[in-house]
Amino acid sequence: MMASHSDATDSYLIRPNPDDPRLSAAVAGTDQSGRPVDLSVVIERPLTIFLNGQEIVTAMTIGDYPAELAVGYLRNQNMLRADDVITQIDHDADVDVVVVRTERETDFEDKLKKRTHTSGCAQGTVFGDLMEAVEDIVLPPAELRTSWLRRLTHAINTTPSLYLRAGAIHGCVLAAGARPLIYTEDVGRHNAIDKIAGFMFLKDITAADKIMYTTGRLTSEMVIKTAQMGIPILISRSGFTSWGVALARQTGLTLIGRARGKRFIVLAGGDRLVDDVTDAEVMEASDDDDG
């Protein structure tokens, strides 16, 4: 158990830094008996994202990884293409602005006009645009071993995080097999997944052999973003919506909900699942994870 746990947490390229003083603050409250209590709360702050001099959006974020959030947001909104070359990223922390510059000239006047009519939905993004993008998605074959599911959720749940420290935050994890690689957190799960998209773009990480894990609900938006990123498997400890399931089936995504260690629900793409857990004790002692 300890070896497996230690392997898993050692596998991180990026992990939460709950001790970063910029990310949480002590707030003084009182409990039901009137006794003062100091509580750790997550700090939100605005971040305005520019693409080549054009103001695109102001996101509320915990503020770590602003470059990755900006790049991932632009990528997931299809404003940044897979083959775009980023020439510079400037983050000015004083005014909460990040500017992404590309070789290609961009002008999203029309696109931004369109957003006027489609944004503000429950999930807070460009639903119309995302729906269009789904049609052409073809996800690669992949394998999800049931032993990975168990070890991955254990590794994530025991990783020190802002969630464990302060709560009221969403997390997303990019994993290879049972090994978590990039664990991001933010007040909105869009931001957490956008940061992962940013890391993947900037570090040129392949998607086809990865797994996305989210603490939040499997909404249509999370399914579309994961599929759009080319990741064939999406896992959540939480529930799901009917559109999330329908879109997973449409795009051929493997969708796992209510993943709590040994128990989980397969909602779509069950063909990628390989049941290698015949005996839990044997598995945890001998399974040699090759990601």
Next chain:
Amino acid sequence: MMASHSDATDSYLIRPNPDDPRLSAAVAGTDQSGRPVDLSVVIERPLTIFLNGQEIVTAMTIGDYPAELAVGYLRNQNMLRADDVITQIDHDADVDVVVVRTERETDFEDKLKKRTHTSGCAQGTVFGDLMEAVEDIVLPPAELRTSWLRRLTHAINTTPSLYLRAGAIHGCVLAAGARPLIYTEDVGRHNAIDKIAGFMFLKDITAADKIMYTTGRLTSEMVIKTAQMGIPILISRSGFTSWGVALARQTGLTLIGRARGKRFIVLAGGDRLVDDVTDAEVMEASDDDDG
């Protein structure tokens, strides 16, 4: 206990209807052993809101109370004024459109342009506009008895709901004292609170003597919306963010987090709290709630 429960659930003007076949559907999945399981999931659908012929937004919603959602959304976005007279509301379920018509002519060309630059944030609404609206808010004096907190959370938690049936949904409750009045649910908590704002506008319900309860996190947006609606008290069973707390203190809102029956945390506006629970058993047997 039963009498208190029965009183509370009888007090509803509007309550969830988990048996409505339009709101949830059975989705076939398999569990960790490969056994087929039928799961109840919430159905999301788009709803496009028009104000006097101008398309304003497309929201993803469970689809109950489209008129109330539209009116509440427009009211909470300050597109509909407190003194506006609604002449007609048309809902066309076939095309998922609701049109709100007012006596006053409206034109939100400029406002919608502004949204282009501020929407898409973590909470999915017009943060810039909301921040401006906060400055002038003065909330009325009010009372929150600790006995109400206990009875209200018990009443809400035992009310049949889509949350209990299918999960993956947010709820908001407008209450008078310990009595829940309007309980709405939706995939996004914005929609749930907007529906309550719609009911309040259409039924001319006063805000000053009411309490808002939410199942979700106390984010800046929930605090701003509650304060903007003129409701002096906001309670959640969940956590909170630093901006949520800061904005509650700025607007003079009473903010209670992690409300789990007997235990809760007062984060702001503790002056409205009246501790009338000296002995839990005495309270539950004899407290005569006058709302």
